[in-house]
Amino acid sequence: MFNIIQIELWKFVRRKKFIISLALLMTVCVFCILSTIVAAPKTRGIINEIKRTKDCINILEEQGNLQKDKGASEAVNKGYGKIINDQKEKLIQLEKLADENVPWQERVKQDISYSKQYLEKNWNLPPVAQYQERINIMKKQYYLDNNIPYDYNESIKSFYDMPAEMRIFGLLGLLIIAGIMVVDIVSGENKPATIKLLLTKPIERRKVVLSKFIVSFFVVNGVILLFELIIFIAIGGIFGFGNSSVPAVAGTRYTSVSPEYANELKSIVIPNLSSAFLISSGNFIVKMLVIQILAVTASIAFCFLCSTVIENSNISTGIAVFFMGFTHALVLLKHNGFMYRVQPPTIIDKISAFIFTTYYDGQAVVNGDINMKLGLDFISYRYVLVILIVWIVLCYGISHLVFVRKDITS
Amino acid sequence: MNTVLEVNNVYKSLSRREIIKGISFDVKEGEIFGFLGANGAGKTTTIRMLVGLIKPDKGNIRIMGYDIQKNLVKALKQVGSIVEYPDMYNDLTGRENLIIFSRMYGNVSKERIEEIIELIGLKDRIDDKVKKYSLGMKQRLGLGQALLPNPKLLILDEPTNGFDPLGIIEFRNIIKNLARENNTAIFISSHILAEIEQVCDRVAFIDKGIIKSIEYTNKLKNNEEYDKVELIVKDQAKGAELLGKLEYVKTIDILDNKILLSIEKGAFSRLIFDLGKNNIEVESINKLQQNLEGRFMQIVEEA
Numbered sequence: 001m002f003n004i005i006q007i008e009l010w011k012f013v014r015r016k017k018f019i020i021s022l023a024l025l026m027t028v029c030v031f032c033i034l035s036t037i038v039a040a041p042k043t044r045g046i047i048n049e050i051k052r053t054k055d056c057i058n059i060l061e062e063q064g065n066l067q068k069d070k071g072a073s074e075a076v077n078k079g080y081g082k083i084i085n086d087q088k089e090k091l092i093q094l095e096k097l098a099d100e101n102v103p104w105q106e107r108v109k110q111d112i113s114y115s116k117q118y119l120e121k122n123w124n125l126p127p128v129a130q131y132q133e134r135i136n137i138m139k140k141q142y143y144l145d146n147n148i149p150y151d152y153n154e155s156i157k158s159f160y161d162m163p164a165e166m167r168i169f170g171l172l173g174l175l176i177i178a179g180i181m182v183v184d185i186v187s188g189e190n191k192p193a194t195i196k197l198l199l200t201k202p203i204e205r206r207k208v209v210l211s212k213f214i215v216s217f218f219v220v221n222g223v224i225l226l227f228e229l230i231i232f233i234a235i236g237g238i239f240g241f242g243n244s245s246v247p248a249v250a251g252t253r254y255t256s257v258s259p260e261y262a263n264e265l266k267s268i269v270i271p272n273l274s275s276a277f278l279i280s281s282g283n284f285i286v287k288m289l290v291i292q293i294l295a296v297t298a299s300i301a302f303c304f305l306c307s308t309v310i311e312n313s314n315i316s317t318g319i320a321v322f323f324m325g326f327t328h329a330l331v332l333l334k335h336n337g338f339m340y341r342v343q344p345p346t347i348i349d350k351i352s353a354f355i356f357t358t359y360y361d362g363q364a365v366v367n368g369d370i371n372m373k374l375g376l377d378f379i380s381y382r383y384v385l386v387i388l389i390v391w392i393v394l395c396y397g398i399s400h401l402v403f404v405r406k407d408i409t410s
Numbered sequence: 411m412n413t414v415l416e417v418n419n420v421y422k423s424l425s426r427r428e429i430i431k432g433i434s435f436d437v438k439e440g441e442i443f444g445f446l447g448a449n450g451a452g453k454t455t456t457i458r459m460l461v462g463l464i465k466p467d468k469g470n471i472r473i474m475g476y477d478i479q480k481n482l483v484k485a486l487k488q489v490g491s492i493v494e495y496p497d498m499y500n501d502l503t504g505r506e507n508l509i510i511f512s513r514m515y516g517n518v519s520k521e522r523i524e525e526i527i528e529l530i531g532l533k534d535r536i537d538d539k540v541k542k543y544s545l546g547m548k549q550r551l552g553l554g555q556a557l558l559p560n561p562k563l564l565i566l567d568e569p570t571n572g573f574d575p576l577g578i579i580e581f582r583n584i585i586k587n588l589a590r591e592n593n594t595a596i597f598i599s600s601h602i603l604a605e606i607e608q609v610c611d612r613v614a615f616i617d618k619g620i621i622k623s624i625e626y627t628n629k630l631k632n633n634e635e636y637d638k639v640e641l642i643v644k645d646q647a648k649g650a651e652l653l654g655k656l657e658y659v660k661t662i663d664i665l666d667n668k669i670l671l672s673i674e675k676g677a678f679s680r681l682i683f684d685l686g687k688n689n690i691e692v693e694s695i696n697k698l699q700q701n702l703e704g705r706f707m708q709i710v711e712e713a
Contacts, residue, residue, distance in 0.1 A: 003514075003516065006513070011499060194499055200462065202485075202487040407464035408458065409464065
C-alpha cells in the first residue's frame, strides 16, 4: 500500500494542475499578507476610531448647520444636537481609553463601565447590537481576570489576525482551488488512457482508489497548511506573534423569531448570549483549522467523485468547478450585509446549510455567525462537523464502489 | 508443456449487447498464440477480460492456475500486457514511467530496468519526456513495461502499430526469443495477418464473439481439400476450353489475364503435362500456398 501511495504521490505532484494550483495559492498567500500590512494600520485600533468619531462629529455639525439654515424644525435641530453630544461624549471616552499613561487595567475597567452605562441608556438597542456590546464586556472582563494586557491599538499579531487571514483564504476560493488540484486525478487517467496500464498491474483496485484519495488528502491539506504557516510566520516575523491565550468568542447559538417581529428586532435570528463562551485565540485557530481541513477534504471527496464517475476529464472538471463556484458565489452573496438580516431564510439558505462550500469560513462556524448569515438557527460547530464528514464518507464511498466495480472500456 | 492461460466458456455483454458468446481456449508455456478477428469480432473485449479491465459475465479465466475473478492480483503478477495503444504518463520521462510500473510489480530490480531499456532500444531517449516520443517509441516503451516483471504470460494487443520496418523485425525477434528462451506464453492479437503467421504457433479465429477455429499455423498449408493454381496462357479461350475437359480440375475462375484453378491434390504435375501435350503456350504457372489470409477469408465467408 505504501508503495502505491508513493507512486500516486509522485504522479500527483508532477501534474500541471497541481503546479498551477500552487501558483494560485501562492498569489492568494501574498495577497493576504499584503492586505494585512497595507489595510490594517489605516482602519484598526483606538486612534483610528478617534479619527472616525471626529470626522463623524464634523459631518454631523455641518449637516446640522445646513438644516438650521434651511429652517428645519426645532425637533430636527434637537435631534442633531443629541447625536452630536453622544458622539462628543464617546470621543472623550475614547481619548481617555487611548491614554497610555493610565495602566491598562484601569482603562479596561473604565471601558467596561462605559459599555454598561451605554447598555442601560440604550435599553432598546436591537438584540444583535446588545449582544455585541455584552460580548465586548465579557471579553474585556476575561482580560482583567486573567491579567492579559488589553491592546487598544489592536496591533497586527499572528494569533489575532490568523482567523481573518484564513477567512480571506476561504473567501478567495480555497475550496475551489483544492478541488481543481484533484478533479482529474481519476478521470485524467482516461486520456491518455493510463488507467489501462495502471489496472493491469498486480494491485487491487480498492488500494489504487484509496491511495489516490490519501495522497489528495495529505498533499492538498498539507500545501494549504504550509501556505497558512507562511502567512503566520510572515506576520509574526514582521509584527510579532502575540499572545495565544487572548479570548475569542465561540459557540453562539441563535433563536429564530417570527417574520412579523423581525423588523422590530432588526434580525430574523437572535443570538443567545448564554450559549456563547470564550476560548483562547490559539484554540479558536485550531477549531477553525479542523473545519477548514474537513471542508477541504469534502471538496476533495466531491471532486474525486466527479472524477471517478465521469470519464472525460474536461467534463468532470467543468461540472465540479461549476458546482463549487456556483454554490460558493451564492453563499458569498448571502453573506453580504448580514448584521441586521430581517428576511426569513429562503429555500437556498436552507439548502446551503447542507452544502460543504457554505463552510469555507471556519471563523463564522466557530463563533456561530453562520446562522446570522443564513438566517437559520440550527447550525452549530458539531452540526458542521457531521455535515462535512457525511460529504466525505458519501463521496468517497460512492467513488470507491464505482472505481472497484466499473468495466474499463475506454 | 504446462498451461499458462485457460479461458473456459466465457460470456460478456456490454451495453446489453452480447459481445462474447462462450469462448474457450488455452495457451501453453513457450507458445505464441495468435488471436485473429475482424473489427468488432470481440478481440479487444477478450483481451480486456484477460487482464482484468472488465469482468466476464459467465465462465472463468485462469492464469497460472489463478482464477482472475478470485485472485486477480496473484494472476496479474505473472502477466505483462499492452492493451491497444500503450498510453503512458506523458509528463514523466520514459525511465520514470518504467520505474513507476516496476514498483507496481514490486520485485523488479534496477538492473532489470536497465536491461529492458537496452532491449527496447530506447537508451538514448529514455530520459526524455514521453510526450516527445513518436508512436513507435511509445510502442517500444509499452513493450518494455510489459516485459519488466519477466512475465510468464505476455498479452499483446496490436503490438506493432507505429513500428518502422526495423522495429517490426526487432519486435518479432524479441517475441520469438522470449517464447523459446524464457518459455513465456505469448498471446498476441493483430490485424496484420502476415505478422501473426510469421510469429505464431497457433491461431484462434474469432468472429461475432465466437471462436470459429483454432489451428496450428504450420498445418494451415495442408488444410485445404484442393490445391490452388494461378495460370497465365497466351490464348486464354483455348486454355479455358482444355481445362474444362480435365477431370481433376474442379473450378475455373478467370480474372483479367489470369486463370485461377482448384485441382485435386497431387494433380499439379499432370496439369503441366496436359497443357504441354495440348500445345497450350504457358507464360506463367504457380501453385498457390494456402496461407493465414486465405484461411481467415474462408472463415469470414463461411460465417
